[in-house]
Amino acid sequence: MTEQRQDAVRDPGQDAVERAWAELVETACRTVRDGLVVGTSGNVSVRVGDTVLVTPSGVPYDRLTAKDAVGVDLQGRQLIGDLSPTSELPMHLAIYRNTAAGAVVHTHAVHATAVSMLVPELPAVHYMTGILGGPARVAPYALYGTEELAENMLHALRDRTGCLLQNHGTVTYGDSLSQAYDRTAQLEWMSRLWLTASSLPAHTPTLLSPVQLREAEERLRGYGQRRD
Template sequence: MTYSRVGGVGADEERARAAAWEALVATARRTVADGLVVGTSGNVSARVGDTVLVTPSGVPYDRLAPADATGVDLDGRQVLGTLVPTSELPMHLAVYRATDARAVVHTHAVHATAVSLLVRELPPVHYMTAALGGPVRVAPYAAYGTEELARHMLDALTDRTGCLLRNHGTITYGTSLDQAYDRTAQLEWMCHLWLTASSVPGRTPSLLTDDQLTEATERLRGYGQRGYGERD
């Protein structure tokens, strides 16, 4: 794999970047296949060392190739590739600076975006709320690609691993691309669930209590098979 880059990197780091880019592109394509984004909306990133690999702006994911790898440092300076990084770079960088995230997924998932128009917080309709740290907040609206939106997002992410962006979509993070993506998919599913239950005339959805969410949090810590990753 040949990169256009600023500064040199060792062979091990270059191999790590190549593997991360391949996984990033696969995750980005999955967001389209699963209906979480339309066209080139949404974006995905992964951190390798001090480099943040990120989907480029306005390029269909099915056209991305190894030579299109795009990366910036934590200050936003481009250090890898020639394609312009996503316009939502401020959100991605804000997450990496403030958390231990190794991957970030941003989507325009329809049910989650619909919920962002209606409430300030997604009600705890399912125990998977605990996998995101608690009831998912809605960050106030700000224009896409702005530092203002990044600040609103960070506030909503306090003690959480995902949030909704009002009139916009979702953002989640994790220790891997698989984990970040799974959190996004779970968030969209819970939003769909709440909208479905809320639409029944004369009925109010049953919500989980704080104690029930605490219990779910403890039980989720021990879920899954050793060697097969976390259940999120």
């Protein structure tokens, strides 16, 4: 990485921040429209240079405007806005500090949360498991907004881009908001698929083998990314 590029990453400019905030708000609103959260539950963040833009605490997403932007640094110090960041900020920052994530989406999706109460990981029921790097693990329960929850989540995310939070919800990350959101939607869909198949008495759902899953992961690399 050149020195010029490093400077650009550290100081993305006001226009970039405004564009990223607008996309963040739209993504947050989409989680409500798609039934992945209720009210102000769940949260969304995006990294712009060394600033993490994140949804504020307790504000309905459809009421957010440009003046409501909230941004923090990687240590959680507030850089932008007067509203309080989401209480789940420790989870978001833990991901940014330990991965190359560009965006994070956290939801309380119904089917995925149900799965988190039943099994230690969502089995490989579909080849789209590959976009997460393998079966989604379940992070042990911890009180929301705590460092303990963030630590449990990081263990579950090892070599993965998404996980379940026991009795809580989902977390996914990606290079962009659209990629992180797509992974969330796929995780919820696969959770619903597994619950549906598992509900039939005296039947056990067939699962993909490790070889089949590796083949899918190879083919899914670059899924949803724009070609140059």
